[in-house]
Amino acid sequence: xxxxxxxxxxxxxLFSCKNTTTPPKKExxxxxxILFLAIDDLRPELGVYGSDIAITPNIDALAQDxxxxxxxxxxxxxxxxxxxxxxxxxxxxxxxxxxxxxxxxDKNPDIVTIPQHFKNNGYEAVYTGKIYHGKYNDxxxxxxxxxxxxxxTDVKFGFKLPENIKxxxxxxxxxxxxxxxxxxRNGLGKGPSYEFADFPDNAYEDGFNTDLAIATMKxxxxxxxxxxxxxxxxxKKPHLDWIAPKKYWDMYDEADIKLAAQDKAPNDGATMGLxxxxxxxxxxxxxxxxxxxxxxxxxxxxAYLACVSYVDAQxxxxxTALEDAGxxxxxxxxxxxxHGWHLGDMGxxxxxxxxxxxxxxxxxxxxxxxxxxxxxxxxxxxxxLVDMYPTLCDLADISKxxxxxxxxxxxxxxxxxxxxxTAVFSQFPTPALREWAANPLSKGMRETSFGPLIxxxxxxxxxxxxxxxxxxxxxxxxxGYSMRTKNYRFIVWKDYTDATAEPIFVELYDHNKDPLETxxxxxxxPQLVAELMQQFNKxxxxxxxxxxxxxx
Numbered sequence: 001x002x003x004x005x006x007x008x009x010x011x012x013x014l015f016s017c018k019n020t021t022t023p024p025k026k027e028x029x030x031x032x033x034i035l036f037l038a039i040d041d042l043r044p045e046l047g048v049y050g051s052d053i054a055i056t057p058n059i060d061a062l063a064q065d066x067x068x069x070x071x072x073x074x075x076x077x078x079x080x081x082x083x084x085x086x087x088x089x090x091x092x093x094x095x096x097x098x099x100x101x102x103x104x105x106d107k108n109p110d111i112v113t114i115p116q117h118f119k120n121n122g123y124e125a126v127y128t129g130k131i132y133h134g135k136y137n138d139x140x141x142x143x144x145x146x147x148x149x150x151x152x153t154d155v156k157f158g159f160k161l162p163e164n165i166k167x168x169x170x171x172x173x174x175x176x177x178x179x180x181x182x183x184x185r186n187g188l189g190k191g192p193s194y195e196f197a198d199f200p201d202n203a204y205e206d207g208f209n210t211d212l213a214i215a216t217m218k219x220x221x222x223x224x225x226x227x228x229x230x231x232x233x234x235x236k237k238p239h240l241d242w243i244a245p246k247k248y249w250d251m252y253d254e255a256d257i258k259l260a261a262q263d264k265a266p267n268d269g270a271t272m273g274l275x276x277x278x279x280x281x282x283x284x285x286x287x288x289x290x291x292x293x294x295x296x297x298x299x300x301x302x303a304y305l306a307c308v309s310y311v312d313a314q315x316x317x318x319x320t321a322l323e324d325a326g327x328x329x330x331x332x333x334x335x336x337x338x339h340g341w342h343l344g345d346m347g348x349x350x351x352x353x354x355x356x357x358x359x360x361x362x363x364x365x366x367x368x369x370x371x372x373x374x375x376x377x378x379x380x381x382x383x384x385l386v387d388m389y390p391t392l393c394d395l396a397d398i399s400k401x402x403x404x405x406x407x408x409x410x411x412x413x414x415x416x417x418x419x420x421x422t423a424v425f426s427q428f429p430t431p432a433l434r435e436w437a438a439n440p441l442s443k444g445m446r447e448t449s450f451g452p453l454i455x456x457x458x459x460x461x462x463x464x465x466x467x468x469x470x471x472x473x474x475x476x477x478x479x480g481y482s483m484r485t486k487n488y489r490f491i492v493w494k495d496y497t498d499a500t501a502e503p504i505f506v507e508l509y510d511h512n513k514d515p516l517e518t519x520x521x522x523x524x525x526p527q528l529v530a531e532l533m534q535q536f537n538k539x540x541x542x543x544x545x546x547x548x549x550x551x552x
Contacts, residue, residue: 031228031396033331038131038234039311042337044362055251055309058316066366067413068378073424073484074385077339077351077358078438080133087113089389089404098429100437103136112401114389115142118230121398124220129209129234147216157205160197167191167284179444188444193283194242194303196249206235210314214321233318238307248306257298260344262516269520270493270505271460272432276453279436280349288449301343332395333366352431354482354491355517359426371414379416382424383409407544423543426482432457433475440475468504483536487512490532
């Protein structure tokens with residue numbers, strides 16, 4: 001695309017042009033600042049990750065001057081469990097957060113989070129936007145201050161067009177009247193899936209929060225320039241609803257947008273492993289049953305891409321502000337997404353699966369003292385979001401809490417090609433019979449237009465699982481545990497409440513021959529399944545990189 005090439009030429013050097021050599025370390029320099037850039041629902045749909053259409057010059061430029069991880073994975077492909085896990089450095093079951101409505105602090109009152117640990121080690125810790133999930137932002141312990149106060153006069157986030165505002169208001173009121181306040185929490189009563197109106201960036205939430213992050217950074221530098229900071233800036237897009245300024249929609253030509261190459265469920269895959277696109281179908285104008293038409297699918301992918309470009313622009317503004325403040329040479333920048341997203345891949349829309357498209361995430365790091373030979377490189381090493389906590393501790397030269405369940409990937413910054421982890425792990429409870437927030441199906445979901453769809457999905461599971469079918473098990477206790485090795489994705493379905501429970505189903509995908517995970521080959525490869533099961537049973541501890549420098 002000409003517009004993408006032009007954008008990359010004009011904007012791509014924004015972050016990289018002023019730092020192509022390794023700066024000398026200053027004696028007695030203060031500890032490095034941390035710029036912690038979080039993005040919601042972003043799969044690696046970025047130019048630097050090989051997308052032939054995504055217009056993302058600012059994130060691309062960051063990667064072209066830093067280190068890009070090609071094989072980074074979340075611990076659970078849903079917002080709260082993923083974020084609670086990476087922020088505490090412990091895995092979903094350890095912290096007992098496997099759905100969106102459990103507050104990690106209620107279950108783990110004494111656990112120390114990343115910003116809390118940096119705060120305890122002399123940092124100013126502050127955030128804007130979405131770092132934790134929703135209201136679970138741990139204000140008492142994780143953060144040392146609030147962002148600066150900025151007027152929100154005339155700023156109303158969400159839909160801008162009167163007809164869409166009216167639609168959502170009426171739909172929400174109807175669901176609340178019938179099912180109570182939790183109807184909205186459970187995702188009912190929605191407006192349209194997307195809207196792109198002619199407003200400035202900061203009239204929308206992510207643009208406003210970027211203004212807030214920049215102003216807060218300046219405030220910290222003015223009030224206490226010698227104190228290092230941990231600044232989290234969280235982008236809520238490209239999470240549904242896809243809402244952003246119209247200029248980002250206009251950046252794309254729908255003739256260039258291609259649909260998912262693999263739009264069917266895996267052959268012989270777990271029928272409980274894929275949901276019915278509940279999160280998208282809750283939106284007005286989306287069919288409650290049956291396929292999304294190709295014409296509508298193009299529009300939906302267009303909307304997703306436009307939000308990705310909107311977020312990229314905000315990242316660019318933040319990085320420019322960092323450079324303009326003169327502190328880039330003492331700031332570590334790490335950019336991540338909480339999970340991926342199916343855009344029609346495997347025939348579904350949304351996150352909330354154990355497959356590659358939902359668990360693989362973009363992860364990019366930039367440090368001032370990164371070796372010149374590493375800048376602009378990528379690594380194929382298997383890493384996890386839970387690894388970010390120990391890595392940042394190593395890079396800032398502070399201790400690591402003994403509760404961490406990740407492994408620092410700091411050694412990869414000097415040698416990206418070294419031998420690393422033999423496997424990484426994700427999990428998700430029965431996607432087919434859980435809501436998109438991973439909580440069990442509510443009465444409202446069963447009684448609305450989703451009812452027949454749920455029955456249809458249930459019927460497929462019963463047909464495949466036969467005598468193994470048990471409603472309580474499949475709805476409340478069944479967990480899919482996914483292990484990703486260099487060559488395979490191996491998924492074990494079992495009762496997570498019983499450590500001795502035997503698997504009820506196994507999936508195996510060969511990424512050398514089948515990177516789109518189209519065929520489950522477990523049944524025809526019993527010896528390989530047995531070998532991978534041995535590796536799986538070693539868990540994350542038994543698959544760490546064997547390197548003493550990491551200290552993990």
